[in-house]
Amino acid sequence: MPNRKAITFNEHCKITLNEFDSKSLKIFTLDHGKEFADYVYLESNLKVNVYFADPYSSWKRGTNENTNRLIREFFPKKFDFSTITQKEVDIVEGYLNNRLRKCLGSPPFRSI
Known part of the structure; x- marks a missing residue:
């Protein structure tokens, strides 16, 4: 990706996920990076559930x-x-x- 903007990430996801069967991906588990700020777009437009990992809890x-x-x-x-x-x-x-x-x-x- 050319940058870490939420709109850029969402567009990449949209393009990439359109190549797959919609049943293939049901969940995104994300961290709190700024590229994930507009996670509601993913949930509503790509029909996936988005979950966030707790900060500083990679374990x-x-x-x-x-x-x-x-x-x-x-x-x-x-x-x-x-x-x-x-x-x-x-x-x-x-x-x-x-x-x-x-x-x-x-x-x-x-x-x-």
């Missing part, structure tokens, strides 16, 4: 933060997603969705 978003880290192993920050196919995204998604995770009730691979 409450542990699974989310861990998942972001796992995604970054495949797609580093500033990665240009226009350079890959949906099939490539689906492969990574399948890998991550089928990965055993202790926090989700499954032991990590090393303990199996």
